[in-house]
Amino acid sequence: MTSKPDLPELAFYYPNPIWKRGDWVKNLILFFDGIALLVPEYMQDKLEHFDPAIVVGLEKHGLLHVIKAEEAVGKEATEQLGYILSDIIxxxxxxxxAKDSTAFDALSRSRLGYYGDEKLADMIFGQLKKRGLxxxxxxGRSIPMHPMVRSLILTLLSQILRQYGANRNVSLEPVTDRPLLIAALADMLSLPTAPSHGQVITFDLNTVMVDLGPVPIDEVLAFRRENSDAFTEYRRSVRRFAYELSRMSKEQKELAFEDRQAQLDKMASELKRRSRKAWRKPASFALAFTGAMWTAASGDLLGAALAGAGSILGLESPEAVNVGAFSYLFRAHEHYA
Incomplete structure (x- = not known):
């Protein structure tokens, strides 16, 4: 599934309401038309407290898009979430x-779907509570929940809500700075008893930017204006590359990979040259990509969601069709693991 090229493409951050480090976001904004966050109403006025300089800078330039969980996680989204979670549970x-001694984290009731379908959301909660999760x-606003279950729900929503974005003429592109967490979720749900049979394939691509921690956000945005076309084309080429490979046989992948990767290497080299010229630092920010190949008829919505979007948004036909899915994974140094 590919995005309409004329829609603004927003980096839809997950699995938390906001990023942990501002320098990560400074790199991220170079690749997208803006950043979208799924935030419950009671947290919306607190975003500036998490990262004042970055939040204000993005808002000043119209690059921060706050999606209200109470509106976005409506009836349809809650039904999709409930369908997948029920199978998993x-x-x-x-x-x-349930055997872990891990401290629970809070998940807003709105993100579990209480504003979309209260009865269904309460059923999901009941199943989790029964199992000690x-x-x-x-x-009255949030639910204490096992952190891995919370992350799973927010990962699923990052894919389910892409249709919400499409209905509002934006393309929500799932991105995360927690690739190891997503890998842990996929590993946890790859048990024989789990309802997923999706084949997840991860591509470690190129290091394309520098550590922008000490660089003021206004300077980063100025660089973005000057080089936006190059970053946008690289990002879209990565997506096309992963999407096309996900539809190939193993033999076809082996033949196509080297040539297509070489094209991306060339583009990444140019981006590194530009960034080093601007800030005279070694490159350290890497873009990775996770894709998947599954069969629509298998009902493998879970595998699709963990690898990226796709059949979770609905297909026109129930026939068996090979579909590509994707999600962006960004790495910058070991502290983003």
Whole structure:
């Protein structure tokens, strides 16, 4: 599934309401038309407290798009979330988590779907609570939940809500700075009892930018204006590359990979040259990409979501069709693991 080229492409960050480090976002904004965050209403006025300089800088230039969870996670999204989670819970794939002594994290009721379909959301909560993976709300706004289950829900929403973006004439492109967490989720759900049979394939691509921690956000945005076309084309080429490979046989992949990777290497080299010229630093920010190949008829929505978007948004035909999925994974030094 590919995005309409005329739609603004927003980096849809997950699995938290906001990023952890501003220098990561400074690199991220070079690749996209803006950054989108899924935020419950009670947290929207707190975003500036998390990262004042970056949030204000992005807002000043119209590059920060806050998606209200109470509006976005409507009835249809809640039904999709409930369908996938119910299969996962019943499969027993999450049961081992109940033995952990891990402290629970809060997930807003809005992101579990209470504003979309309260009855269904309450059913999901009940199943999780029964298995010791969630507890009753303590503040009326959020639900204490096992952190891995919370991350799974937010990862699924990053894919489900792409249709919400399309209905509003923007393309929400899932991105994360937590590739190891997503890999852990995929590994946890790859148990024989889990309802997923998706083949997830990860591409470690190129290092294309520098550590922009000490660079003021206004300077980064000026560089972005001057070089936006190059970064946009690189990002789209990466997506096309992964999408096309996901539809090939193993033999076809082996033949196509070297030639197509060489094209991306050349583009990445040019981006590194420009960034080093601007800031005279070694490159350290890498773009990776996870894709998947699955069969639509298998109903493998979970495999699709963990690898990227795709059949989770619905296909026109129930026939068996090989579909490509994707999600962007950005790495910058070891502290982004």
């Amino acid at each position: 019943v499969s027993g794939a999450l049961d081992s988590l 969630a507890r009753d709300t303590e503040d």
